[in-house]
Amino acid sequence: MPQESDSAERPTALAVLESWLQRRLTADAKGWLEEKKSTALLEDRNAYLAFALAPRKVGKADLQLTDDEFEEALAACPGWTPRGWTTDQAARLILLLAGPADCFGRRLTQLCATGDIGEQVALYQALPIYPDPAGLTARAAEGLRTNIIPVFEAVAHANPYPRTYFDEAAWNQMVLKALFIGSSLHPIQGIDDRANASLANTMIDYAHERWAAGRPVSPELWRCVGPFLDDECLADLERAWNSPEPMAREAAALALAASDLPAAKTLLASDPQLAKGIDSGAVSWSLVHETITVG
């Protein structure tokens, strides 16, 4: 969340990224980055060329951040979770963020428009650390409009941007599309906090559409439905509860557990072992996600 009051003491994302690369890059790679950072100050073209060249110069190794470094990320930007980020991605963002403030918007637009897949992933996953992130919702929606799954997930997954800045319509579109393109819900930050009745209804409609077509329904869908269960959609959930699809019953149970509806409690209690599994944490959305993405 954007908090103005404590921003003075907060390390900037740029400084944090630079410190991570300081600890990881070779002297040659550091020298290259320093030089390009200063030329990027001057001209768009230099910034674009250096941006494209970054993987060749600094490599594509996973940063493998330490716990302390993840803390630094959170201190610089609430919710920022750069898990799986690579050296070239960090270098690219340094090149973009180190440029003059009045060039930022223009450069971001051009880089997104001409970006290869790796560049687009780097650009979109960094939305929350850009200056004036609240002004970038259209850019974020553009990133989600793609059919290139890694680019979609750069916005949707492990990213605090949507939960912080999206209105309900944009949020709901993103969640529905995640299922539609075969992506997943668990890595979406705020998936439970931003649950809403309108999304629950959309998801129920989507389940009906899938059933009508004889297609499987993702067990994750019920996560959006659980807190808004009523007697009508309880019947739909029972279908998942009785479904032979892997993880469907576990998912239905988890959705039931999120509901205050007495009938939901009764149904869940009818499978005491599963109810116990939920209480102990042996059955969880995390496990459902893991099972369906590995399988």
Added chain:
Amino acid sequence: MAADSPSDSSDEPIRLIDPHVHMSARTTDDYERMAASGVVALIEPAFWLGQPRTTIGAYKDYLSSLVGFERFRAAQFGIRHYCTIGLNSKEANNEELAEAVMEVLPLYLQKEGVVAVGEIGYDDQTDLEDRYLRKQIELAKEFDMVIMIHTPHRDKKRGTSRTMDVLEEHGVDPGKVAIDHNNEETVQEVLDRGFWAAFTLYPNTKMGNERMVEIVREYGSERIFIDSAADWGVSDPLAVSKTFRLMHERGITKADIEQVCYHNALACYGQSGQIKEEDWTQPLPIDQRNLFHGNSVLRGGQTPRVDDSDSLVIE
């Protein structure tokens, strides 16, 4: 010819590269059949679309799709997609467009998977074509890149010689240039002058593959490779695999066949540093996430798909 399984008689998996194919114009069925036939990697040269683009925006979006969506699309079938970036000879004749394209080319030349400047060269051999050929040769030198040359359909022999004259005039190392669309008339001179000689197996207008077999018999396999150049015209995305099999049938040695269908293209464009065998044999974790996403086919071409063409069911 029925070949549902990409392996030759010795049961080793076949590995093929199609170093010139315009996949943006092709269907997912083509991708499936190419993967099943053993294609592990391909190169999509920037070209025209059968009709001219009239604005820079259209051109820019096309180049973006070559490094973006098309790369992702290929990955879904376990094929690694590379491309070349350039202003083609036909659209070089629109000076206003050509100038604007020249301005954006540097933005694309160093993207990941861009293996050459190309395909560039002559079409009608006009003054404007000559100007932009030379400008792009200089650009390739500035960025230390391989060049893919398109030789003209009409007046091919002289057009090919002329292109090589220009390349030499600009001091380009012939070992970093692939001259494409060769035939019996051009091959000797191209090889003698030290360039790579590529052959396009394209029905009716370019090479047929029986002729190709005879060329390999006569000239061997050094610096020679083949491609399909399949595009929006009547063309065959399986041309490389069909020719691979035809060469086997007609007694070309296994070593020669592998040079012509895999190793030479890799050696030529590998000089870019942007295409490496490890890309498909041992992809980096980040590339597995980005370029093989959502698909269990992680080792391109090694898990052939079953040909379901008999089924009428669309799921």
